[in-house]
Amino acid sequence: MALPFEKPIVDLETKVREMRAYAAEQQVDLAEEIVLLEQRLERLKRETFEQLTRWQRVQVARAPGRPTALDHVAGLVEGFVELHGDRTLGDDPALVAGLGRVDGAGVVVIAQQKGRDTKENIHRNFGMAHPSGYRKAMRMMGLADRFGLAVVALIDTPGAYPGIAAEEQGQAWVIAESIRTMARLRVPAVAVVIGEGGSGGALAIGVANRVLILENAVYSVISPESCAAIRWRDASEAPRAAEALKLTAADLLEQGVVDEIVAEPLGGAHKDPAAAVAATAAAIRAALAALRGHTAEELVRARAERFRHMGRVLEASA
Amino acid sequence: MALERWFRRQRPTRGDDDATPAGLWLKCPACHAQLYRKDLVAHLHVCPECGHHERMPVAARVAMLADEGTFEAWSGRVRPVDALGFVDIEPYAERLAAVQQKADRPDAVVTGAATIEGAPVALVAMDFLFLGGSMGSVVGEEIARAAERAADEDRSLVLVAASGGARMQEGALSLMQMAKTTLALERLAARRLPYVSILTDPTTGGVTASFATLGDVILAEPGALICFAGPRVIQQTIKQDLPAGFQRAEFLLRKGMVDDVVPRAELKARVAAVIGLLRAGAPGTGT
Secondary structure, three states: OOOHHHHHHHHHHHHHHHHHHHHHHHOOOOHHHHHHHHHHHHHHHHHHHHOOOHHHHHHHHOOOOOOOHHHHHHHHOEEEEEOOOOOOOOOOOOEEEEEEEEOOEEEEEEEEOOOOOHHHHHHOHHHOOOHHHHHHHHHHHHHHHHHOOEEEEEEEEOOOOOOHHHHHOOHHHHHHHHHHHHHOOOOOEEEEEEEEEEHHHHHOOOOOOEEEEEOOOEEEOOOHHHHHHHHOOOHHHHHHHHHHHOOEHHHHHHHOOOOEEEOOOOOOHHHOHHHHHHHHHHHHHHHHHHHOOOOHHHHHHHHHHHHHOOOOEEEOOO | OOOHHHHHHHOOOOOOOOOOOOOOEEEOOOOOOEEEHHHHHHOOOEOOOOOOEOOOOHHHHHHHHOOOOOOEEOOOOEEEOOOOOOEOOOEHHHHHHHHHHHHOOOOOEEEEEEEEOOEEEEEEEEOOOOHHHOEOHHHHHHHHHHHHHHHHOOOEEEEEEEEOOEOHHHHHHHHHHHHHHHHHHHHHHHOOOOEEEEEEEEEOHHHHOOHHHOOOEEEEOOOOEEOOOOHHHHHHHHOOOOOOOOOEHHHHHHOOOOOEEOOHHHHHHHHHHHHHHHOOOOOOOOO
């Protein structure tokens, strides 16, 4: 299941494993050789990941084995209680929500969940929410507001689902409303792009006081494939589209779209999910701690300010 | 999100910009009737034969809504920047320069003060002919400023949406305009000033999924395509035929997503009526 550019790494990993097994089996001392090989592996990983193209980052962001939202919830939230349903249309498994505690303080979790295997992916609709999912998210924001609970939003979606029912039920309307509802939250809100931040469907739960992104996650106005299909009239130009869209964590930090990058373990979060989950949890805890003690008015104003200044324009002198 | 290619295919081949000298005769793309250009313009770009609502130049849009001689432009002082150095088959900067010259305007939106049947408004009109009416930083900024200034000057906001969605050439910065515009509307809401959103052909993607659908009252023009994901994207995803009239204004009215579908000739009066009624509440009541 290795990504194309991971092949040399995987080959070397296999070699290290084989040498270990051989040393144990034959009872020969290969410690020195193994150390050297491990150093080479470390260097290869570092060099590979320092030089990833934007398209390769997109692949890492979507890699099988990458921790999903529920993996992060398990590593962050104590006593998580999932809550279901939007009270109007149904319950959307692509968007998971519930209550829990972080560092003892109550939180509301709103999370886009991709599947960990094909079966779960089908159940979760590949993390693409319907209007019902966004309605559920807004219901949770209401709970957060009423009970003074901070909101933790985990973003991981190719986008809001483009389907007949989704359109009939007002996909655009619920996204707009969710953006507005989140903007109005009178409690702290932290959003983390953990994998794929796909367009409006991601932003719908991304209007937070602090927006974090994992090192190899991406956040974009459109998927590289769709962008390529429109701008190059050829979906196979996705690697070029990814370059043009400047959608990596470093790009977004530079653009002011995100506030902080959470470092991933060397080789990507999918190589060491536990370490990635721990690092993410620590970053979320710190972000929540920094927002504690602010009044509702301060939180609303700061969030509004954060997004009001988004974008680059040239002011003509009068 | 942006569906320019699809729209390019759909766009009738004709000069529909007052600035471009086109033939005296045009063909209605719906009923194929031969129309005298001046007649079409006099009919607000609605086919006198079949009632088909054509896309309208932004200047004509402002003229049909604002009371004569009342429109004063606010927009035009902020200019777009190629923040990403975006290049596809043509650099964004060059594409932008060409369309700016043609439109004689920095970007895809016009905002300003006006009255509509005497009611003071901030009037915003998006220009689909300018890069598909796509929303980048400038469109977001102009709309945000117009909403804020409307609130400060005690004006209602009347916004005519026509857009393929967020402008992909400005990447995530375009996406963020969805939040920025939505937040700017908060000031109007706080001052209890009406926001009437008019959805015209086409209104899609990130524009539909932000300010355009947050109107206190949402009106749509007959036949307008209004959606989040475009028909082609959906068809490619689900590999099924779409129901007749799917995502058109009348369909959305039936689904409860817009307050009414209003023919262009009646639009100004309807907007004025709605604003008047929303502002007729008893002072000191409500929240």
